[in-house]
Amino acid sequence: MVKAKKWILAAEFAGEPKDSNFKLVEEDLRALKDGEIICDAVYLSVDPYMRAHVFPVGSCIIGEQVARVTESKNADYPVGCLVQMYSGWRSRTLINAANKTATEAVHLLKVTDLGKLEPSLALGILGMPGMTAYFGFLELCQPKAGETVLVNGAAGAVGSAVGQIAKIKGCKVIGFAGSKEKCDWVKSLGFDHVFNYKEADINKSLKEAAPDGIDCYFDNVGGSFTSKALQHMKEFGRISVCGGISVYNDTKPALTPDAFMTILSQQLRVEGFIVTRWWNRFPEGKAVMKKWIDEGKIKYRETVKEGFENMPQIFMSLLKGANIGKMIVKA
């Protein structure tokens, strides 16, 4: 019998996550049957959606990880091979890699095609957050050269990629992030205007950076930022609604001005999305993103914190902005 650890949801989130929402438990993994493998977590992802998603108390906290196969009864997944999967906050996972249905549920994939790049990128720029930027921006905003693009959460995993893709497409890019260090990094990525939303007047900044208005708005933040940004949209502007991190911890619905009259008067196209909509196209998106990285057109950053035991603290710090680029936990 092999021992494993997992983090479970001990109590439903209410407001900001606290230590008491999380519990570390041990489990015994039984002996392998044909087709099964055991994988040890190498890198685990913490992401804002873990706060927004509702899942039952007592269940393993959801999430993706890169893991190494340490025992195998499946010739397609030999010992040593790297995989990525949505198996949750687990130190060690037993999975039937031969059973297609069970495997689909955790989206088990081999980590390949990264060349010399770190496997943790499969959880970031070359994984779900990178694909969120790639498809969520290009498909929904349909940016054209010369247009003005606004992205918030600009120093994060998704936002930093969106702004760089917009530059590749020949757009003028305005970013907002939460500290001077973050703004300096975002500026170094080629963004045309970067503001610290904790210090700057958002309306004034947008008037100054986009006097003729915004064509494309990629929204990671929602709430009062979006109420303000809406007033700067050009006629026929497009908005990709990716996330609302400013409201995930809210316990009461926010009282924001009604957006619909602005959407009507400016004839805006507003669309929300969940990135798995493009799951079948991930290989295409990853190939383009990898090419852009190799060509030096896309830069990325990771904030790597150590320790499976520290996952709740690292997750809580992500929600407070402790990361630049993708937040990763090294197991």
Ligand SMILES: NC(=O)c1ccc[n+]([C@@H]2O[C@H](COP(=O)([O-])OP(=O)(O)OC[C@H]3O[C@@H](n4cnc5c(N)ncnc54)[C@H](OP(=O)(O)O)[C@@H]3O)[C@@H](O)[C@H]2O)c1
């Ligand atoms: N729709 C989808 O399929 C999909 C997929 C992936 C991600 N998302 C969403 O995309 C957004 C970004 O995700 P990510 O993985 O790239 O995370 P991230 O931006 O790397 O990390 C979260 C960042 O949010 C910022 N933040 C926290 N509280 C905030 C507030 N009140 N106002 C403004 N910013 C705040 C912090 O940066 P600052 O220091 O700058 O505040 C923090 O670093 C999230 O809303 C996430 O839920 C959606």
